[in-house]
Amino acid sequence: MQRVLSVSLSHAIRSAAYLLLPFSFIALVAWATAGSATGSTSDPMRGAAWLWLGAHHIPFSLALAPTAIAGYFSYLPLGAMLLPFFVIRSSFNRALDRLQGDFHNLNQVRVIFSLFYTLIVTALAYFSASPSVTPQWYLAPVFAFFLSLFATLTAGYRVSPSKSLRITTQLLSLLLGLALLVIAFLIATHISDIKAITITLQAGFFGGLLLLLLNILYIPSAAVATLSYFAGTGFAVGDSSNVSPYWYELGQIPAFPLLGILPTTRAPIALVGILLFIAAGALLAYWALQHGIETLLQSYLFSVVSVALLSYLSSGSLMTSEMGSMGVSIWKFTLAFAVEVGIGALAMTLILRGRDKR
DSSP states (O other): OHHHHHHHHHHHHHHHHHHHHHHHHHHHHHHHHHOOSSOOTHHHHHHHHHHHHHHTTOOEEEEETTTTEEEEEOOOOGGGGHHHHHHHHHHHHHHHHHHTTOOSOHHHHHHHHHHHHHHHHHHHHHHTOOSSEEEOGGGHHHHHHHHHHHHHHTSSSOOOOOHHHHHHHHHHHHHHHHHHHHHHHHHHHTHHHHHHHHHHHTOHHHHHHHHHHHHHHHHHHHHHHHHHHHTTOOEEESTTOEEOSSOEEOOOOOOOGGGGGSOSSOOGGGGGHHHHHHHHHHHHHHHHTTSOHHHHHHHHHHHHHHHHHHHHHTOBOEESSTTOOEEEOHHHHHHHHHHHHHHHHHHHHHHHHHHHHO
16 A cells, blocks of 8 residues: 555656646746746746646636736636646556556555645645635645546546446537537638737737647637537627527627637527437437436436536636626526437437337
């Protein structure tokens, strides 16, 4: 057990360091080129820690200069979570190689590694606070533990998911893949709008590279918003806004290139996308009923819960009160998904049961 603890701790520290080092470089270059309000060398170190914490989806409380207006930053890029995920997975594989089978329970090693990593994230979130930016350190244990545990479950001797989980993963992967294809088409057809927004930012060479990376990391969040749009519930870009096929109200938007693909008016024809979710429900039932009605119910429940989680992770507040509502409505999109997929699943179940009675 002592060897398991020492190896897990050392590789948990390495997991944190592998991602902190490139973030430190980014923060140092930004500090050297743009400077800071205080001119303190601690600013880039804190900035690196905040970038790292943001990749774990840990929100921040803000006191916006110059009047210290309260703000909140929780609309973080969903794609950024892949960075710590793959780093943790790689480090855990190395830890298992180092242990060389000196353990009796792999799941115990996973939990120990995840607990050490969670302690590191929580400590850094607590000690990196400043008068103007305060990471919500009390949320760090939740995000860090489940992210690290999920990453370790995909390493070593992998935990075999149940049939219902596999079906849920296949269905959501299909829907998100279709949403990404729609985004790729919109980017191609709105490239002039995206270019115009990029030019107005005048980010420079290094800033342009970082802006490109940030846009890429927000694409998974945009994919969830695209699904919500075609489900009929839409999404928000600021308070009192609603971008959906039937209701459209949009004020000022942030100067962010990816927002160049936003619809410019209502488009009721997009409500035909509801048929896609009904078809997805039918496909879910077709796959699941091959293993029984219990598998169907579990797959449906897992799908609804997964959509609620994705909705939560891809929405939030963007610093100011005017941008306090960004992304999809968690309850609206989850409810619409549950109803539309449920209709498709019920219809397919009745069809298959009726065919079997013949």
